[in-house]
Amino acid sequence: MKRQVTAGLMLACTTLLGAFTLSAEARTLRYAIGHPPSSFVVDVAKEYAGAVESLSDGDLKVRVFPMSLLNFAETSGGVRDGMADIGFVLTSYFASEFPHSNVAVEASMLVGLLGDKVRGREGMVFMGALSEYTFFNCPECNREFARQGQVYTGSTGGSSYGLVCNRPVESEADLRGMRLRVGASNWSRWAEAVGASPVTMSANEMFEALSQGVVGCIVLAAPEIHNFGLTDVVKHITMDVPGGPMPIAGTNINTRTWKSLSPAQRTVMLRAASVFSAGVPWIYHQHEDRILSEAEDRGVTLHKADAALIEKTHAFVEQDMATIAEDYRRRYGVQNGAELITTFRALLDKWAGLVQDVDSEEALADLYWSEIFSKVDVNQHGL
Structure with a gap:
């Protein structure tokens, strides 16, 4: 599946290239994703790889390993141990390792309460809200990723x-x-x-x-x-x-790999991650009606x-929000679960409004970049 790189992506590419010192040989990062090769998610992973290469002028490349290098259950530990540089991490598989992160992940059914205004856009709303929440409103989440040797670079997921x-x-x-x-x-x-x-x-x-x-x-x-x-x-x-969708930390990067990148390269990885975060919900919503019709x-x-x-x-x-907060307090020591859910619900409402005029995958990626990913401090995040 081929798509044109957006005008925003090209502008970011032009801006970033001046910060690179060209290397004699491109560095290739290994990306482990548990989906089979025929999956729509793998199609988007290839777009992500293409964005990394384009934005870095070939200085960085990503090799996608669908369902081969690591399966879903192995990915978190595999990224931590350096078996992959980047991984498609389903935090819901690892409740004790990512409890603060999973408070919002388990609240995914909240998007169904937003009604007709988000129908057919649930994934776009949720992944925007979850990415903003994790980057800027949940320092505990980022500490959890750090303890697992990972740097968070955005959430993604499909339709409800x-x-x-x-x-x-x-x-x-x-x-x-x-x-x-x-x-x-x-x-x-x-x-x-x-x-x-x-x-x-x-x-x-x-x-x-x-x-x-x-x-x-x-x-x-x-x-x-x-x-x-x-x-x-x-x-x-x-x-x-x-x-409710199934949210994933779609492009988590091994901490040592992240630290070895220059600030400009980290910016490239975040810009490409915004493309990936947008691509999965967009392609799922585009295919949902076709799959059902067929x-x-x-x-x-x-x-x-x-x-x-x-x-x-x-x-x-509605009742489950209190259950989530209490369950994570009792089992994992999360003391502020109710507050986290309240913060997250406000972000869902915000993103329900922001995506209303989005009419293309490229526009969604640009929105994610301008509202979230471009505001991450690459001189602080994950370091």
Whole structure:
């Protein structure tokens, strides 16, 4: 997938090049991402690599290793230990290592309470808010990354999660007793709240679990049907619940690698990270309707959740904010969870307004850059 570099990106490139001393040979950074090569996320990772090379005039390059160098469960430790220079880190997989970070990550279902004004833009709103929150409003988050030998350079993630199933779901009664594969604790609690049983398993096991009836549904974003090769086993889809995207620290950099870069090179990595942070939610939202339409053409039935299930889900989300704060206080010693969630909710409202006029991936990347990434002090951050 090829896209033109934005005018803003080219301007940043021109500005940054004057700060470089050309090297005889480009330095190549290894980027580990747990998605399969055919994934939309890998397409965006290649754009990120291209942005790094363009912005640095070839002084820096990124080699993308999809699903080969490190899997999702190995990525955090692998970046820490220098097996990769950059990693796609799902902090939700590592609750004890990133508790302050995960307070906001687990609050992802909040975006569903913003209503129609963010429909089809949930990921764009959430990733802007989460990046701003982590860079500038959560020093504890950055200390957590530092303890794991990583430097945070932005969050990303796709569209909101729904129910990808082998049986129809429209009401709470349909969910009662059903086993649901979930990928994060907030969806696990929602499953229990509606009478279902949450099941944790690796992404590699989803196809077999759904095809053999081990689970009735997978809580998943629609484009992941393509990314994880689930096309042939999905028979029913309900996207109204539970809602919320899966946020990721998409381009965390090994601390030693980050410190070895010049300030101009760190700026390049942040500018490229803004491209990546924007690219994933944009491509997911662009493909969401197509994936659902193609599924319907194959005979998959698309369902609407009834009003009672949606109302119960919204009530659960409000109640779950207190649960998250107390759970992280009790288990991980996070004393300011309620305050962090309040701060984050205000940023969600802010970003719900900021993305309203965004009409392209390039415009979203430029917005992220101007509002967030360009304000990071490369002489202080991660050092």
